[in-house]
Amino acid sequence: MSLKHLNDEEIQEYLDGNLPAQDRTMIEEHLERCPVCQDSLKQYRYLYDGLTKEEGFDLSNDFAKTVISRLGIETQTKPRFNYFYVLLAFLGAVIGVATIIRFIDMKSLGVTIYETIQPRFEFISVFADSVKNALLILNGNAGLVIVAGLALAFLATVDRFVLKPKYRRVSF
Amino acid sequence: MTDSKLQIERILSGDQTAFRALVEEYQRLVSHIVFRMVSTKEDREDICQDVFMRIYQNLGDFRSESKLSTWIARIAYNACLNHLEKRKLVPLEELNSPEQSLENFLERHKRPDEITEEKEVGALLENEINRMPATFRTILTLYHLEDMSYTQISEVMRLPEGTVKSYLFRARKLLKDRLKLKYQPEDLCH
Numbered sequence: 139m140s141l142k143h144l145n146d147e148e149i150q151e152y153l154d155g156n157l158p159a160q161d162r163t164m165i166e167e168h169l170e171r172c173p174v175c176q177d178s179l180k181q182y183r184y185l186y187d188g189l190t191k192e193e194g195f196d197l198s199n200d201f202a203k204t205v206i207s208r209l210g211i212e213t214q215t216k217p218r219f220n221y222f223y224v225l226l227a228f229l230g231a232v233i234g235v236a237t238i239i240r241f242i243d244m245k246s247l248g249v250t251i252y253e254t255i256q257p258r259f260e261f262i263s264v265f266a267d268s269v270k271n272a273l274l275i276l277n278g279n280a281g282l283v284i285v286a287g288l289a290l291a292f293l294a295t296v297d298r299f300v301l302k303p304k305y306r307r308v309s310f
Numbered sequence: 311m312t313d314s315k316l317q318i319e320r321i322l323s324g325d326q327t328a329f330r331a332l333v334e335e336y337q338r339l340v341s342h343i344v345f346r347m348v349s350t351k352e353d354r355e356d357i358c359q360d361v362f363m364r365i366y367q368n369l370g371d372f373r374s375e376s377k378l379s380t381w382i383a384r385i386a387y388n389a390c391l392n393h394l395e396k397r398k399l400v401p402l403e404e405l406n407s408p409e410q411s412l413e414n415f416l417e418r419h420k421r422p423d424e425i426t427e428e429k430e431v432g433a434l435l436e437n438e439i440n441r442m443p444a445t446f447r448t449i450l451t452l453y454h455l456e457d458m459s460y461t462q463i464s465e466v467m468r469l470p471e472g473t474v475k476s477y478l479f480r481a482r483k484l485l486k487d488r489l490k491l492k493y494q495p496e497d498l499c500h
């Protein structure tokens with residue numbers, strides 16, 4: 139048994155369990171015979187117990203949910219919204235054009251546009267020419283454009299209600 | 311592949327359930343650090359949320375040479391430091407040289423006849439811990455509550471291992487002495 143009392147570091151190392159077996163035995167031998175060091179050990183042991191107790195504060199019950207929805211707001215909804223409205227606008231334009239084509243005499247309209255544009259802007263006459271041709275073709279097939287519009291509407295519905303959950307998972 | 315690596319891959323591929331599980335697994339660790347570092351109650355939950363958002367946004371940078379808990383604790387610790395610096399809630403000198411402020415603490419609390427109002431030992435201990443510099447408080451929490459090694463703590467706080475150990479030993483000696491002033495060993499029944 140050593141004559142010196144154990145110092146604070148030795149007691150803490152002992153309680154931490156970081157000492158080699160030989161040192162442990164020496165400390166235990168001293169402790170058995172020394173009430174002063176026993177008291178000190180007791181105080182430290184009490185402190186250690188206190189430090190191991192659960193402290194802190196309670197996070198709200200839906201903490202994880204809040205974090206996830208905050209992340210969702212910032213990474214997921216914006217691109218979804220833009221994409222959907224671009225699609226809607228495109229669909230509207232297609233249906234609008236199809237309706238106009240259905241009720242207007244495209245042949246004479248096309249000719250009028252051509253005759254107005256052609257003399258003033260000689261350099262875009264090639265473009266005006268192709269516009270005229272396109273309008274003439276569409277006039278005979280307005281039904282086709284409407285079918286195409288309906289097909290797009292169908293695709294948009296599928297996208298909105300069937301594919302959307304999948305997008306959400308990927309973009310999350 | 312380790313469990314946490316698999317979990318991270320799932321989160322990175324967009325698995326919301328996997329991220330939720332991660333939040334639930336580590337919210338205790340994060341809240342302990344935030345509790346020890348930040349004393350303003352109304353800021354704590356927000357900081358915890360920010361910590362997990364940062365974790366999510368930086369998960370791709372996680373390198374598996376350190377433990378996931380160490381990496382998460384480090385993000386939480388940094389978030390707290392940023393908060394304290396930004397709000398100037400803790401004097402800068404305490405964050406830069408916590409040692410200095412422990413000395414101040416000892417200076418201020420020298421008188422053994424000081425009357426303490428705490429009735430329970432637990433409350434006294436809590437009070438004494440709260441008076442310490444944030445660095446010392448955090449080391450105590452990571453070591454005793456989170457069972458982290460000196461190596462892990464030194465990674466979390468970017469302090470040399472020797473410093474972590476010496477701070478830990480000094481903090482415990484100080485707390486033991488404070489308890490001793492108020493309570494005789496025979497009061498500390500087990």
Ligand SMILES: [Zn+2]
Nearest residue numbers: 143144172175
């Ligand atoms: Zn002794």
